[in-house]
Amino acid sequence: MSFFKKGSNNEKNSISRETIFPTIEENIEYIQAVFCQTDDLAITETKWGDEKGVVIYLETMVDTAQFQRIFLSPVTDTKFSEQFNYLLASPELMKTNQLQDIVSEILIGSCVIFLQNKPVCYVYNIVQVNPRSPEEPDSEKSVRGAHKGFIESLEVNLNLIRERIKSPQLKMEYITLGTETNAVVAIAYMKDIANPTTVENVRTRLKMIKSDMIFSPGYIEESIEDTPFSPFPQVLYTERPDRVEANLVEGRIVIMSESSSDAIIAPASFFSFFQSTDDYNLRFWSGSFFRLLRLFCFWGTLTLPALYIAVISFHLEIIPYDLIGLVKTSIEQVPFSPFVEAVIMITTIELIREAGIRLPSPIGQTIGIVGGLIIGDSVVNAGLVSNVMVIIVALTAIMSFCIPTYEMGNTIRLLGLPVMLGAASLGFVGIVFAFMFIFIHLCSLESFGVPYLSPIVPTNLREWQDVIIRAPNWKRGYRQRELHTLKPIRASRGRAWDQHD
Amino acid sequence: MINKTEISAFQLVFLLIHVQIGVGIINLPYDIFLKANSDAWISILLSGMFIQLIILGYSFLIKRFPNYTIYDMHLTLLGKWIGSLIIIVYILFYIMSGSLVLANFVYYIKTWLMPRTPSWVLIGLMGLGAIFILKENLQIIARFLVLCSVFLIGFIVAAFYAFKFANITFILPVGSSGITAITKGIAPSFLSFQGFEMLLIFFPFVKASNRTIIKSASIANLFVTLFYTLLVLVSLLFFSKDELKLVPEPVLYLIKAFSFRIIERPDLLFTSMWIVLVATSFIVFVYGATLGVMTLTKTTRLNYVITILTVICFIIALNIKGVYNTSNASTLFHMYLIPIFIFFPLFLLVVSLIRRKKEVNNE
Known part of the structure; x- marks a missing residue:
């Protein structure tokens, strides 16, 4: 990577520049050059009060109608400073002077606003999303229980998980993978339950992936599993938020990638492949x-x-x-x-x-x-x-x-x-x-x-009640031992009222 | 040195059980019956008790050298030359054990299941299986052995089912064969316990206190003794004395006699299950030899050692043909038993007591 950067350095000095240029024209030229003069890069000149400005965005990524409605029209209509204060309060607005950030922001669907004679530029995220509704996945139907399923949007999926686990201990880590596609992959786990070594293990393996694209979770699976030539699957796929919830709370780690409706659950054991959400209902x-x-x-x-x-x-x-x-x-x-x-x-x-x-x-x-x-x-x-x-x-x-x-x-x-x-x-x-x-x-x-065969071998008889049969929930007081969780004991006194007698 | 992967005391129990219960179980009652007549079951019980005493004797060695395998002990206590010589005896012993297991396995499979299959196919498959698992570590071997215990349950259930047809008069009066016969019966039963001495090879790998290790070995011994007694007893109760003389594999003949609504010949299923029990003891024998070779040569190339040892067993087993050859080989093999079981460990203990040598803590 650095070698190539050096090569282009000699060719054009400006590529190596980190902060934005003083004039708008130079910035535009730079961004156009980075984006290879692509046709869907829209550059709109506007004027806010006295200040001249320019908005740059990828029209294929930005929700233009909404952009017009909540951003451009109020700005141009009324007085600039007043409107700008309003904008600054918006959580979607970001200030930056790093060229690299600007490029990556444009790529994920932000508008970049340059103002004449200002050393910073404003980035306003207004990505166009067209998600389908979170319907029940075809591959994992259930009779009882929730009927929601993951969709092809990471944000919505993570939202579905957060919706179920309202805990500050639920931690998400983003990793960008794919040297060409820059897809975001999220690792989710319960900070106070999941084994830190396993988490570190997953993180390192994910970060070590050198691939031009992460086309599907299958790419991730193949790169992180322990025995790649084994016929047996070593991570569990699911499209169900309730299953993800159960596994997170059990102390497992969930990997989700952008534009994919599958969550990868690791570590998986042989018997996890025989469990279905329906069993618990x-x-x-x-x-x-x-x-x-x-x-x-x-x-x-x-x-x-x-x-x-x-x-x-x-x-x-x-x-x-x-x-x-x-x-x-x-x-x-x-x-x-x-x-x-x-x-x-x-x-x-x-x-x-x-x-x-x-x-x-x-x-x-x-x-x-x-x-x-x-x-x-x-x-x-x-x-x-x-x-x-x-x-x-x-x-x-x-x-x-x-x-x-x-x-x-x-x-x-x-x-x-x-x-x-x-x-x-x-x-x-x-x-x-x-x-x-x-x-x-x-x-x-x-x-x-x-x-893989735990808890049959290495033997832990106590856990057989959740792999061979499905013992009532209030009977299962422990997390799987082989996961080495930080909280080996579950809170599961579901029938506490019954034990006073 | 070999990977010091740790196994639990629970796994040690199964390790010891599986190395002992192997190829011999189908003809064990016959062998002892020939010597001890209708009191064969007493011989088995007595040998079990005797083995228990030996295990308790081993505990002194284990206490003195909690992190040394018996190979390391030999090298440390007896010096490089004598120690290496004895280790070679051990290695030969385990290669011989493995080869005999294979030879017997082929003999019985050919008699009962596959009369026309060439021997090398059967032995070769067994060898491949052994290499396949031995290239992993002890932990994984232990896991596999624990898994294989399901088949032991099968035999136990079959034995209890056979009590339905038991004729108690066949073993009465107890002790009718006389003390000499019973003592004579101890020799063949002693052979069937071969493998318990591997406790001295495996105990440093066990993640447990010395006390627990001895306890586990005793549990394993108790199980094996009871299991053997059950098989012998049920064969004695099922067949009359005259019948038993004619059936060299009483356990299989016994199961063959049953027939169910869906399975006419359960003995075929049991012979198949028995293959797994054979495999487990073969695997552990080769592993014992492997550890010896690795201590002796200080090599780390586990895969080479395993492959070479398995191939040696393969070649020897191919050349032991027929029941006479096997019994000759067995006789040769018997001479090893007493030194390996008792003499060498005792010698080590005495030497360590005389030289006041214990394990150096910073190994």
Whole structure:
């Protein structure tokens, strides 16, 4: 960076200048040069009383109508000094004489006002925002609870978080990332809860990102996660302010970037991907049941097709006598090996999913009908794939979609393939070895110093009540130990009235 | 030196349990039965008590050298030459343990699950798995072992289920085989406890007081003893004396006898679960050898050491073929047990007492 600055120094001395020039013309010339004579840089000359001035802004960034209404018209209409006092009181007004600040302010949608013979210039932020309303995110719907979701504006998103956590301890840190795009990334955490080392860790990793742009949170995730080649997601995405609130108060750290509706929550552990906001609004029994169901889905997605393949190709003797006839008639006419069958069906389902995901919903339904009903039915009738295999693969797909986080669902569906390969080549032994590799990997994973499989291993039985089942809120008196929070004990005497008796 | 990653006392318990419970559990009742007849379960209990005494003996060493592994102790107390020689004996011992585990593993898998799969595939997979986890640190190994304990529960449940078909007359009258038979049965049961002596290798890594460490080792020993007793007892109660002579892998035959509505042959599932228990003990044996090599050569290249040791185990295991070969190797291996379990640690203790040597605090 500095090398290039030096190069341009020789070319044009003015580039290296830090404070503004004495005359308006020089300033205009400078700004035009910096902005490469772009066409949407508007330069409007105005006169306030006796003083000549010029307003510079990017017309594509500034809300011109509002600018006219609250700023230009009162200034030009009445006496300058009076109006200026009014303006100075506005929180949006900033005074500066740093050229670098001026440039970055123009970039984020400010008007810059130069007055003749004044050593400072005024910056008035009046950015044009066109946010959509904070609707419920499609990827994380809930039955009960709040239905608000994040949108593509950092300010609105942070506002949604502040709205929920009214605490001076909620701290936001802004970091500008992307050498070309200068996007603002915010780190939010509870100063009195989050572990300072983890916060520092996140901060350093974010600051170390050298990228020309932060196109999406995926860029951030890839740059800050611990094990980049792991198939498992190590940070949690969410579009729900309530989920962010819960995780902040739990002691985790939230990263949000400009123009993205996703919040990244770190550190994440394996079981955070199986929790859904809905669990906490359901009764304890149903919440726990659904959570167990999802963990079962994890197992099912990984093992079900593999078990079937292993049983059919290696251990047919494991099938009970009553079932053997049924399975036999189903697979007798099929020309392929069970593994090929499974791969055909799984590819088909993935195709249907991939095709349906980006199509407009009416066509998406057609895909569902064509894919699900027609292909599923005729592929069996044609004798290409056995009945049981269709059931198994469809069940597996449904189980993988039960996992509440999209990333984890994908990961597990993908990991099912190597397990199946193991089953097809070595039967149960292959499955066991495939699982061994997966679980060794899971044991070695850590997300920002938090073991991925905690609290199962390293074991903390007390926390199982929030990962395996969902214990009632007033039962959970502690924050997750592995997060090493500053306040390990939660305030959770929800039923204090009941204990006096 | 190796990364001094710390594990908790809780994890130490599982570390010790998993290194002991391994390849032997499916034929353990048979081996002891051959010697001790229907009182095999008494032999197991007695050996468990004996092991407990040894563990208590170890506590003196642990107290004197709270931060030294047994390898470090040998080097410090016995000098460079003798110390290194004994460490080499240890390394060979653990390589041999690992190889025997692999050889037995292949033998039983070929008998029960995959008769036509080439040995090198099975051993190779096991070796790869071991390398995959050993390149991490002890903390992660410990996590994995704790996770694998689920399978122990499976065996315990199966054993309790088998009590449904138990015939108590098979072990009555208690003590009918006589004291000589029971004592003879201690030898094979002693072998099945192999691994507890690794306490002396792992205790410096445990983040707990010496008292807690001994307590954890005792808990592990208690669990292993009870687990073995349960398996032996249930096999004795399930099979008559004449039957038991014919079933070299009684635990699997026992499970094979059950059949459920959805699973006709649960033994296949249990053999698969047993693979994990085999893997865990193999992993820890290789890790024990690795620590020895690293103390001896003062190398820091963990990955090389692990790979070389695993490959050595792989080659040895491939060359131990068939049950006769295995038993010959085992006999050779038995000769090591007493020195490693008792003689070397005792010798160390005596030397340290005579030379009044304790651990220097600023190591």
